[in-house]
Amino acid sequence: MSTRRETLIGGGAVALALALRPALARATPETMAAAVAAFTKGLAVKPGRVTIDIPPLVENGNSVPLTISVDSPMTELDHVNAIAVFAEKNPLPNVVTFALTPRSGKAVVSTRIRLGDSQILLVIAQLSDGSFWSQKAELIVTLPACVEVL
Amino acid sequence: MARALINVPATAQKGEAVEIKVLIQHPMETGFRTGPDGKLIPRDIIQRFSCTYAGQEVFAADLYPAVAANPFFSFFTLATESGPLVFKWTDNAGKEESQSADIAVT
Numbered sequence: 001m002s003t004r005r006e007t008l009i010g011g012g013a014v015a016l017a018l019a020l021r022p023a024l025a026r027a028t029p030e031t032m033a034a035a036v037a038a039f040t041k042g043l044a045v046k047p048g049r050v051t052i053d054i055p056p057l058v059e060n061g062n063s064v065p066l067t068i069s070v071d072s073p074m075t076e077l078d079h080v081n082a083i084a085v086f087a088e089k090n091p092l093p094n095v096v097t098f099a100l101t102p103r104s105g106k107a108v109v110s111t112r113i114r115l116g117d118s119q120i121l122l123v124i125a126q127l128s129d130g131s132f133w134s135q136k137a138e139l140i141v142t143l144p145a146c147v148e149v150l
Numbered sequence: 151m152a153r154a155l156i157n158v159p160a161t162a163q164k165g166e167a168v169e170i171k172v173l174i175q176h177p178m179e180t181g182f183r184t185g186p187d188g189k190l191i192p193r194d195i196i197q198r199f200s201c202t203y204a205g206q207e208v209f210a211a212d213l214y215p216a217v218a219a220n221p222f223f224s225f226f227t228l229a230t231e232s233g234p235l236v237f238k239w240t241d242n243a244g245k246e247e248s249q250s251a252d253i254a255v256t
Contacts, residue, residue, distance in 0.1 A: 063218040106168030106226035112218040
Protein backbone atom coordinates (compact mmCIF):
# COMPACT_ATOMS: atom_id res chain seq x y z
CA MET A 1 0.00 0.00 0.00
CA SER A 2 1.41 3.34 -0.98
CA THR A 3 1.57 6.21 1.44
CA ARG A 4 0.27 9.69 0.70
CA ARG A 5 3.85 10.90 0.26
CA GLU A 6 4.61 8.25 -2.39
CA THR A 7 1.42 9.09 -4.24
CA LEU A 8 2.33 12.77 -4.27
CA ILE A 9 5.87 12.09 -5.50
CA GLY A 10 4.50 9.80 -8.22
CA GLY A 11 1.93 12.37 -9.27
CA GLY A 12 4.56 15.08 -9.31
CA ALA A 13 6.83 12.96 -11.53
CA VAL A 14 4.01 12.35 -13.99
CA ALA A 15 3.13 16.05 -14.07
CA LEU A 16 6.78 16.94 -14.63
CA ALA A 17 7.12 14.38 -17.41
CA LEU A 18 4.00 15.75 -19.11
CA ALA A 19 5.24 19.32 -18.71
CA LEU A 20 8.64 18.45 -20.20
CA ARG A 21 7.35 16.42 -23.12
CA PRO A 22 6.10 19.17 -25.44
CA ALA A 23 9.26 21.15 -24.73
CA LEU A 24 11.38 18.23 -25.93
CA ALA A 25 9.39 17.53 -29.07
CA ARG A 26 9.40 20.93 -30.75
CA ALA A 27 11.62 22.59 -33.28
CA THR A 28 12.80 26.00 -32.17
CA PRO A 29 13.08 29.17 -34.27
CA GLU A 30 16.85 28.48 -34.35
CA THR A 31 16.55 24.95 -35.76
CA MET A 32 13.93 26.26 -38.19
CA ALA A 33 16.29 29.01 -39.35
CA ALA A 34 19.11 26.47 -39.68
CA ALA A 35 16.92 24.14 -41.77
CA VAL A 36 15.86 27.01 -44.04
CA ALA A 37 19.46 28.22 -44.37
CA ALA A 38 20.59 24.70 -45.29
CA PHE A 39 18.10 24.73 -48.16
CA THR A 40 18.66 28.31 -49.37
CA LYS A 41 22.41 28.30 -48.57
CA GLY A 42 21.89 31.65 -46.89
CA LEU A 43 20.56 33.40 -50.01
CA ALA A 44 17.69 35.86 -49.88
CA VAL A 45 14.15 34.51 -50.19
CA LYS A 46 11.50 36.67 -51.87
CA PRO A 47 7.80 36.28 -51.14
CA GLY A 48 5.53 35.25 -54.00
CA ARG A 49 5.16 32.91 -57.01
CA VAL A 50 4.26 29.97 -54.74
CA THR A 51 0.66 28.99 -54.00
CA ILE A 52 -0.20 26.72 -51.08
CA ASP A 53 -3.49 24.87 -51.05
CA ILE A 54 -4.13 23.49 -47.57
CA PRO A 55 -7.22 23.60 -45.34
CA PRO A 56 -6.83 26.56 -42.93
CA LEU A 57 -8.67 24.64 -40.20
CA VAL A 58 -7.19 21.17 -39.81
CA GLU A 59 -9.22 18.63 -37.84
CA ASN A 60 -6.63 15.87 -37.76
CA GLY A 61 -2.96 16.77 -37.89
CA ASN A 62 -1.94 13.20 -38.72
CA SER A 63 -2.80 13.56 -42.39
CA VAL A 64 -3.21 16.98 -43.92
CA PRO A 65 -3.60 17.25 -47.71
CA LEU A 66 -1.19 19.79 -49.15
CA THR A 67 -0.91 20.99 -52.73
CA ILE A 68 1.84 23.37 -53.84
CA SER A 69 1.95 25.09 -57.19
CA VAL A 70 4.69 27.40 -58.41
CA ASP A 71 4.19 30.01 -61.10
CA SER A 72 6.79 28.88 -63.64
CA PRO A 73 6.76 28.01 -67.35
CA MET A 74 8.82 24.86 -66.61
CA THR A 75 11.05 25.16 -69.66
CA GLU A 76 14.70 24.17 -69.97
CA LEU A 77 15.75 27.76 -69.24
CA ASP A 78 13.23 28.65 -66.56
CA HIS A 79 11.98 25.92 -64.27
CA VAL A 80 11.61 24.98 -60.63
CA ASN A 81 14.49 22.94 -59.24
CA ALA A 82 13.24 22.22 -55.76
CA ILE A 83 10.38 22.86 -53.39
CA ALA A 84 10.86 22.56 -49.63
CA VAL A 85 8.21 22.57 -46.92
CA PHE A 86 9.00 23.66 -43.35
CA ALA A 87 6.86 23.57 -40.20
CA GLU A 88 8.22 25.40 -37.17
CA LYS A 89 6.27 23.63 -34.45
CA ASN A 90 6.83 20.06 -35.59
CA PRO A 91 9.56 18.06 -33.82
CA LEU A 92 11.68 18.48 -36.95
CA PRO A 93 11.31 21.66 -39.03
CA ASN A 94 11.77 19.83 -42.35
CA VAL A 95 8.61 18.29 -43.72
CA VAL A 96 9.42 17.25 -47.27
CA THR A 97 11.65 18.41 -50.13
CA PHE A 98 10.72 17.83 -53.77
CA ALA A 99 13.14 17.83 -56.69
CA LEU A 100 11.66 18.81 -60.05
CA THR A 101 13.08 18.96 -63.56
CA PRO A 102 12.04 20.68 -66.82
CA ARG A 103 10.45 17.33 -67.70
CA SER A 104 7.93 17.82 -64.90
CA GLY A 105 5.87 19.97 -67.26
CA LYS A 106 3.89 21.55 -64.46
CA ALA A 107 5.20 22.73 -61.11
CA VAL A 108 2.34 21.24 -59.10
CA VAL A 109 2.88 18.66 -56.36
CA SER A 110 0.58 17.19 -53.74
CA THR A 111 1.22 15.12 -50.65
CA ARG A 112 -0.13 14.51 -47.17
CA ILE A 113 1.75 15.77 -44.14
CA ARG A 114 1.66 15.67 -40.34
CA LEU A 115 1.32 18.81 -38.25
CA GLY A 116 2.24 18.85 -34.57
CA ASP A 117 0.47 22.10 -33.66
CA SER A 118 -1.31 25.18 -34.97
CA GLN A 119 1.42 27.02 -36.82
CA ILE A 120 2.59 28.81 -39.91
CA LEU A 121 3.67 26.52 -42.75
CA LEU A 122 6.52 27.82 -44.90
CA VAL A 123 7.09 26.69 -48.48
CA ILE A 124 10.23 27.75 -50.39
CA ALA A 125 10.78 27.10 -54.09
CA GLN A 126 14.17 27.23 -55.78
CA LEU A 127 14.10 28.27 -59.43
CA SER A 128 16.66 27.36 -62.07
CA ASP A 129 18.06 30.92 -62.05
CA GLY A 130 19.03 30.43 -58.40
CA SER A 131 16.34 32.64 -56.87
CA PHE A 132 14.19 31.53 -53.95
CA TRP A 133 10.50 32.30 -53.56
CA SER A 134 8.36 31.58 -50.54
CA GLN A 135 4.81 31.52 -49.29
CA LYS A 136 3.34 31.04 -45.83
CA ALA A 137 0.08 29.48 -44.73
CA GLU A 138 -1.36 29.96 -41.27
CA LEU A 139 -3.11 26.89 -39.94
CA ILE A 140 -5.17 25.92 -36.94
CA VAL A 141 -4.86 22.27 -35.94
CA THR A 142 -7.50 20.89 -33.57
CA LEU A 143 -5.98 17.41 -33.13
CA PRO A 144 -2.20 17.61 -33.53
CA ALA A 145 -0.10 14.66 -34.65
CA CYS A 146 2.48 12.94 -32.38
CA VAL A 147 0.54 13.37 -29.12
CA GLU A 148 -1.44 10.15 -28.98
CA VAL A 149 -0.44 7.80 -26.17
CA LEU A 150 -0.20 4.18 -27.28
CA MET B 151 7.11 -5.92 -48.89
CA ALA B 152 5.36 -2.69 -48.89
CA ARG B 153 2.59 -2.34 -51.37
CA ALA B 154 2.13 0.68 -53.57
CA LEU B 155 -0.73 1.98 -55.65
CA ILE B 156 0.54 3.77 -58.72
CA ASN B 157 -1.75 5.63 -61.06
CA VAL B 158 -0.25 6.46 -64.45
CA PRO B 159 -2.47 7.14 -67.46
CA ALA B 160 -2.27 4.19 -69.87
CA THR B 161 -1.99 6.43 -72.93
CA ALA B 162 -0.91 10.02 -73.45
CA GLN B 163 -0.15 12.40 -76.27
CA LYS B 164 3.45 13.41 -76.83
CA GLY B 165 4.30 16.58 -74.95
CA GLU B 166 1.30 16.36 -72.65
CA ALA B 167 1.83 16.87 -68.92
CA VAL B 168 0.40 13.76 -67.29
CA GLU B 169 -0.48 13.51 -63.63
CA ILE B 170 1.02 10.62 -61.69
CA LYS B 171 -0.32 9.57 -58.31
CA VAL B 172 1.52 7.27 -55.95
CA LEU B 173 0.37 5.84 -52.63
CA ILE B 174 2.87 3.66 -50.77
CA GLN B 175 1.85 1.45 -47.87
CA HIS B 176 4.26 2.38 -45.08
CA PRO B 177 3.83 3.20 -41.35
CA MET B 178 6.17 6.24 -41.48
CA GLU B 179 6.89 5.80 -37.76
CA THR B 180 8.29 9.14 -36.63
CA GLY B 181 10.64 7.97 -33.87
CA PHE B 182 9.12 10.59 -31.55
CA ARG B 183 6.29 8.46 -30.19
CA THR B 184 6.51 6.30 -27.08
CA GLY B 185 5.11 2.79 -26.92
CA PRO B 186 3.15 1.18 -24.06
CA ASP B 187 6.45 0.46 -22.24
CA GLY B 188 7.39 4.17 -22.23
CA LYS B 189 10.26 3.65 -24.64
CA LEU B 190 10.52 5.46 -27.95
CA ILE B 191 9.33 3.47 -30.95
CA PRO B 192 12.28 3.34 -33.36
CA ARG B 193 12.04 5.50 -36.44
CA ASP B 194 10.92 3.72 -39.61
CA ILE B 195 10.36 6.09 -42.51
CA ILE B 196 10.87 6.25 -46.24
CA GLN B 197 13.70 8.70 -46.78
CA ARG B 198 13.76 9.11 -50.51
CA PHE B 199 11.31 8.54 -53.32
CA SER B 200 12.13 8.94 -57.00
CA CYS B 201 10.52 8.47 -60.38
CA THR B 202 12.68 7.61 -63.38
CA TYR B 203 11.23 7.94 -66.88
CA ALA B 204 13.22 6.69 -69.87
CA GLY B 205 16.39 6.57 -67.81
CA GLN B 206 16.09 10.12 -66.50
CA GLU B 207 14.96 11.08 -63.03
CA VAL B 208 11.92 13.31 -63.46
CA PHE B 209 10.80 13.65 -59.86
CA ALA B 210 12.29 12.97 -56.45
CA ALA B 211 11.31 13.67 -52.87
CA ASP B 212 13.23 13.67 -49.60
CA LEU B 213 10.90 12.61 -46.83
CA TYR B 214 11.07 13.49 -43.16
CA PRO B 215 8.98 12.12 -40.27
CA ALA B 216 6.38 14.84 -40.93
CA VAL B 217 5.09 13.03 -44.00
CA ALA B 218 1.86 11.25 -43.11
CA ALA B 219 1.68 7.45 -42.84
CA ASN B 220 1.20 5.76 -46.21
CA PRO B 221 2.89 8.56 -48.17
CA PHE B 222 0.92 9.96 -51.06
CA PHE B 223 2.39 12.00 -53.91
CA SER B 224 0.93 13.49 -57.00
CA PHE B 225 3.09 15.22 -59.58
CA PHE B 226 3.29 15.88 -63.30
CA THR B 227 5.65 14.76 -66.00
CA LEU B 228 5.84 15.39 -69.73
CA ALA B 229 4.95 12.36 -71.85
CA THR B 230 8.03 12.04 -74.06
CA GLU B 231 8.11 8.39 -75.14
CA SER B 232 6.46 5.05 -74.50
CA GLY B 233 8.09 2.99 -71.81
CA PRO B 234 8.13 2.14 -68.17
CA LEU B 235 8.21 4.67 -65.35
CA VAL B 236 10.24 3.25 -62.50
CA PHE B 237 9.33 4.32 -58.97
CA LYS B 238 11.90 3.67 -56.31
CA TRP B 239 11.87 4.34 -52.59
CA THR B 240 14.41 3.78 -49.83
CA ASP B 241 13.73 3.60 -46.11
CA ASN B 242 16.00 4.74 -43.30
CA ALA B 243 17.37 1.19 -42.89
CA GLY B 244 18.59 1.37 -46.50
CA LYS B 245 16.02 -1.08 -47.83
CA GLU B 246 15.13 -0.23 -51.40
CA GLU B 247 11.94 -1.16 -53.19
CA SER B 248 10.71 -0.35 -56.63
CA GLN B 249 7.71 -0.73 -58.85
CA SER B 250 7.10 0.29 -62.43
CA ALA B 251 4.18 1.33 -64.59
CA ASP B 252 3.90 1.53 -68.37
CA ILE B 253 2.75 4.44 -70.45
CA ALA B 254 2.01 4.42 -74.19
CA VAL B 255 2.76 7.74 -75.88
CA THR B 256 1.20 8.53 -79.27
